[in-house]
Amino acid sequence: MPSSNQKERTLKEKMQRSLPLIIMLLALILVIGVTVVTCVKAIGGTSNKTTTPQQPIEVHPVTETAIIQTTATTTETTKSTTTRATTVAKPKATFALLAETTTTISLPPRTVSSMELSFYQAVMNVGDAPIFPVVFMIPDDALDIRIKMESSDEAVAVITDDNKISPVGEGNCIIHVSAVANPYATADIAIRVEGKTDSVTTPEMSTPSQTTYTTAVELPEDPEEEEPKIEREDIVVINGITYVKGIMLVNKTYPLPETYNPAGMTPETEQAFKELQQAAKDEAGLNLFSHSDFRSYHTQAVVYEGYCARDGQEEADRYSARAGYSEHQTGMVIDVNDPSYSFNGSPEGEWLAENSWRFGFIVRFPEGKEEYTGYEYEAWHIRYVGKDWAKEIYDSGLCLEEFLNVKSQYP
Template sequence: MQVDRRRFLIPIAGIIAVLVVAAVVVVAVIVPQRAAVDAATARLEAAVEARDAAVAAAEEARAALLAAGDEASALLSVVGRGAVADPSTLDALAAVTVDAGDPPVPNAVPPAPGDAAAIDAVVERVGAETAALEERAVSLAAERDAVAGASLAVVASVHAWGLNTPTPPHAPADAAEAYTAALSALAEPAADADLVALVTAFRTAFTTALAAHELASRSVDAASVQPTIINGTLIANKTFRIPSSYGAGLTPETEAAFAAMQAEAASLGLDLYISSGFRSYGSQEAIYGNYVATQGQAEADTHSARPGHSEHQTGLTFDLNSITEAFGSTPEGLWVRDNAHRFGFIVRYPPGKEAITGYIWEPWHLRYVGVPLATELVTTGLTVEEYFGITSVYSY
């Protein structure tokens, strides 16, 4: 029997045509679209990863700035004005303001949309956020460098102070070595050095060496120091020291001469009083030690004597009225300048003779030397050092 094949051929051709069209649609439209979405999704993942890295870098820079700020505050609390060569470094550090802002918080990324163009819009937004975070990390790092620089300037200033403050000469070798080592550690601290710890160690080493020195000097002193008397005048200056056991108050002749001077001044309506008289070795040690701690040794030495070198320990010296340079131009200060010699006193540290006496002008500091010598010194304009041809310079 004969079968009509065409009856089957027509529907089969239709099915094939549909399949071909479907295949063409898949190959020409859906596959490229899917590939574009995949590529865009990969770009988004990379962008998010880069932004996460930028968030971490900004947070790290912010933490470093906050740590530098904490270190600056701690430095200010351990460094006094007397312990720096240049106090303006402390002022600069105190003026530093740390502005770290809030922690960086990235914006949420929405679930990937269906088409590549929409995904790329998100990629662009994440990229802009990354650039802003990177910029913030750079400015935080710059701020951190500025704060750290101000801290390092303070440490350099403490180092300069230390270089200007000789190792206490009678400190035992181990204390002296510890001081020298602590001082040199301040010279060029490593980038990650704990500056507060370095400065604290230095201050401790200095205090320890100074205390050991004082202890050692006392035994040296008892064995070897004798008062220096030239032509009947007891000398106490930076070159000549007197024993730590010397003195027990103002001498009777000093007190009598002051009473006479005070009475004559009072008759003229001037008020003279002793604001600081005799000082023992121990009290001078405390006063001088306090000046060294607050001002540094170089500054303290211009106006305060080291223990054993103070005229106040002689019992022949006192400070009048207000212990200020301004006293020199008060009616009392001017009268004392012109009349004290008639009672046996001299203004021991006159202006213009700082390099010779070793002290700044002290219009309030009077020394009893007796009427003949006082008159001669006032007449000639000579200091005690010039008159006797002696120096006033520490040998240690």
């Protein structure tokens, strides 16, 4: 039987063997305790922090700075701001900016990704005829080029059924243009509508007469001398408007005064175009419509400046008129259907070239006549001159400048 001393030694040996294990357990408990305390403090500190409320963002208009600052916050705020920017304010650069700051949208091939307009601002008067911007889709071979237009204030301007901007009352508004195929492809037009202007009465155009128009020209003895001005009895200027043989003439040489404003198509032009439309439908099954007709002096200034900004003045002068030098201001010009080079040679374009004279119209800028007219071939651009004059000009095979023996050059 073991003695008490032996038992005591055995107990000490067991305690010595167990001591490292006990120390490890104590250390583990200590580590767990410290971790728990740290977590509790962290949770308590977070719950006690005061959340700064998100400041409201002005979205009319939304600026690039506002969008960037907001998208730099939380994910929830980014989603909220994205919705407001695209559905309320819709600035021109919204699509590109959101794509950079949030996510990239993958589009099917030949889908509109963006657009450019012929003008981004316009000044109109109450009573002016509706206007329409030329829309350039990117890519230019997009399959669906339909657009949607919305007015921010219909008390100022409304969108007609054929997507034209019609002034209603004085004030300012934004016309938002978006692609039907891609609502993120957008552009905005700033519209200012001013009070109604006093219209200028258009003298009636004469019909051809049998009178022979003569011009007396004195040739200089020295060929290097400046060519003398030609005095022509058939050229008459009334209130700043030039008439040649009774035909109102507007080109790069003969401008209209800024105040000339018939406030829309002339009644004769409008009636003649209705007859032309019906004939095209009945005879050839073609749907012809006015894409653009009357433009005021100020609207033309905006249109021309937009083209200059895009292509430069030298190129713009080949297809767009400067303010005061545009036939659109006469109220006797219509751009039919699609005012682009794809219209040249189309069934609609060929029908106009062969038949518009029957209704008093001429194709104003025929093919191969740029040296006389000063403008590129535009099959869609027709000018009302009356049935008698239209037939004479058509039968002659000449453009209007050749027929009237006048120039078209900017001073």
